[in-house]
Amino acid sequence: MTKIPQTTAKLSLTPADLEALPIGATYQAQDGQATATVKKTDTGYEITANCDSLLLLVTDLYIEVNRLNKEKTELKTHLNEQKITEVNRLSGWQWFQIWCGRILLSVSAIYIGIKFIKSKIKK
The missing domain is CATH 1.20.5 (Single alpha-helices involved in coiled-coils or other helix-helix interfaces)
Structure with missing residues (x-):
């Protein structure tokens, strides 16, 4: 398992910034896998935060599976390339x-x- 460093997405807004935001528009901050979003709606503000650490783990495992498949293919190729040598073969004479x-x-x-x-x- 890969250790994922902690990331924090910071979104610093003043009340004036929030008031100036049109309806349907968003402020978004992203740092690594962390994402923070503020969206202005008809009734107020919608704040969401996501962290995609599982996506990173899946990606790392996918890379590992590809590496192992490549090694398996190379091993099969190496085994097929081995030549049979006759040790006590008689010469023409x-x-x-x-x-x-x-x-x-x-x-x-x-x-x-x-x-x-x-x-x-x-x-």
């Missing part, structure tokens, strides 16, 4: 060695199998 080893192992197995079958056939 390593893939070449693996496939050469597989091919060599397959060819060796076939060669040994053929030699074994030929030796069984000769007996």
Whole structure:
């Protein structure tokens, strides 16, 4: 909650000032959120005073909500921008060695199998 400093709207009028005021006209003083008004009517004078401190609180809360929404949007954007990095990815040379080893192992197995079958056939 925001602490709102006290404001006082002062309206200093003499009886001559009040008498010189036409009907329907007003004198008004404002200081911060405080407003004082004197209005001359057919039957006399109407004096009102207002303080808009609640409006200031609503405005501060509205600003806070906007700030939090902005932070939420920035957080979502930051989370979406994170990249997935592969730590143990094989290089091209390593893939070449693996496939050469597989091919060599397959060819060796076939060669040994053929030699074994030929030796069984000769007996």
